[in-house]
Amino acid sequence: MTTVSPGRIPDLDTPALLLDIRKVQRNASTMVQRCQDMGVSLRPHMKTHKTIEAGEIMTNGTKRHIVVSTLAEAEFYAGAGFDDVLFATPLTQDKVQRCARLVTQLEQFHVMIDSSAGLDAIKSTPLSGKQWSVFLKVDCGYGRAGVSHDSVEGVELVRSVVSTPGVQFAGLYAHCGDSYHSDSPQEVKAVGHRTAQNILTFAARLKQEGIECPTVSIGSTPTCSQPADSMGQLTEVHPGNYIFYDVQQSLLGSCTLEDIAVQVMTRVIGHYPGKNHMLVDCGWTALSLHSFGQLPTGFGIIDGHPELKLSSMTQEVGKVHAVEGTLDFDKYPIGTVLKILPYHACATACMHPRYYVHSGEDIVAVWEPCRGW
């Protein structure tokens, strides 16, 4: 829920997650425009932020046509008037009753399967007056979940879906998570192209079998930020992280550092000249350890301070060194505010019970994300 909390950034207790509302809105608009230009629908993923407010912004105010990664998110958004929600984790028997309630509650609630176990779970739970809507999860090269795009089993599973009473086949869904292993914009585009080709070929095989595929959806923030031309042949894309962006995305070419809407604000709380480091009140509870120290500046980038390195973190504090040589302590008196650009915004946002949304130095809202499963 939005709770407008009057105040200014310098007054915030630290650590605190800051969201620049203008960048959030700009990132959202850019993606909306890009999808319109490509002629594909945008079904934004909610997993990075898990808030109602960012969901409204990403759906351009429609509150329709979203993806979620947990049932807690599905129920959270359904309760806030969102509809046409896709729960994008392979469905299993233990989760089918909660899904059935959502199908009944919403105009459109889609589940995803990638095995006959998923279909069996659906069959075990017939709905009165409603149909199940089922996406097939397809592995187009990422190698995590889904039926292989070139498999016979995939076609057979879809055939079983379409021949099951009370079940509608919604389409194909692939996550191009392999785009995160790219070294250049060219590689990102190549992953997007390969994923699109693989899933479109699978849809064509289904068509040869007489099975229409209403939706062909692929997604990942890198491939949707730098889309391959062939992605215009899809019906839908489903990126998520782009609403915030992060250092990892900047390294993949998805954005510039200027586009990153999220920062963790912290303060210097100790000087230790004998050890050549200072302490800040940001530990892994506030940033997460997701970069594994891959950056020359440690676990993140301290905005405006390329000379500083967040070398390590324990639960509630972090150690800051100079990137090179001796730290000039006089430049950072105890109490100095530092703002850290996170390596992985999804992981960082997940650590915070509230986000402080600002326009310039003014706090304009406090957003509270959904938690749990």
Added chain:
Amino acid sequence: MTTVSPGRIPDLDTPALLLDIRKVQRNASTMVQRCQDMGVSLRPHMKTHKTIEAGEIMTNGTKRHIVVSTLAEAEFYAGAGFDDVLFATPLTQDKVQRCARLVTQLEQFHVMIDSSAGLDAIKSTPLSGKQWSVFLKVDCGYGRAGVSHDSVEGVELVRSVVSTPGVQFAGLYAHCGDSYHSDSPQEVKAVGHRTAQNILTFAARLKQEGIECPTVSIGSTPTCSQPADSMGQLTEVHPGNYIFYDVQQSLLGSCTLEDIAVQVMTRVIGHYPGKNHMLVDCGWTALSLHSFGQLPTGFGIIDGHPELKLSSMTQEVGKVHAVEGTLDFDKYPIGTVLKILPYHACATACMHPRYYVHSGEDIVAVWEPCRGW
């Protein structure tokens, strides 16, 4: 708050954090007894669990004499009737008003400083009818925060504390975090011994200056689980993780795997024979990535299944391989429940909005931890 939720473990949605109440109570009793045997006070740290219920158990029902790592925790425990609370992060100006309110509210609220900036913050905020109670944070070799145990500056800072009107000197406090870098029980004991010697020597130097040191406190779960004899000369210890224990502690010799009270329950949600892995509904949102894959079994230990390896995790799912060779999928049908012993219980607990407390297979309570700062 405790909310008794009738039910049994097999009925829980996954992922879920399970706490074995009998192990929690046994771990707490063992530490209480050990401290009594050593003749030192126990001031348990709340940071691992951040719940009222485990705080009651760790304080043997007294709700007195605890350490916290955030002001949110301090306020949470103060609001639940806990007292004699030490906020064990170096105090800075931005946090002094919230601390002042806690000093007024409680019989005993102690802050910690390790620089004149901390003392200046206190001086800037005189209290009416109450005194500030101040611990000095001492670095006895860990190298993170604190005044060096052998420094002249440390003694001078204590002299400034005792000569400041309205301020009481509570004692010395050191965290022996270097015990986590030990390779054997002998090394753990050596760290405990060295820390105790260093802090006791510092107290003796203060005594030579005519300054009494009411409390001399050191802590870490490894050193307090395998204490050096010399630790009996201290007045107090302050371990925390022992209430849950975890795989890391078992590797340090603090506990056996049998003592670990916390598990993350997950279910198999997909079989991918072509890729030789299965998927579980436990990602880094449910376990954290804290082991960095240091274990032969990946990011944790799957209880009762030494043949399985949690190889990687993304936000909401994890990949499970065989430790060696090909996975025998028939042994783990989709829906199979697996229970993961976490590498770092503090990091895992921090990811969960509620803990399912069980006795055998029965859920006897749901505990909700404090979050934020």
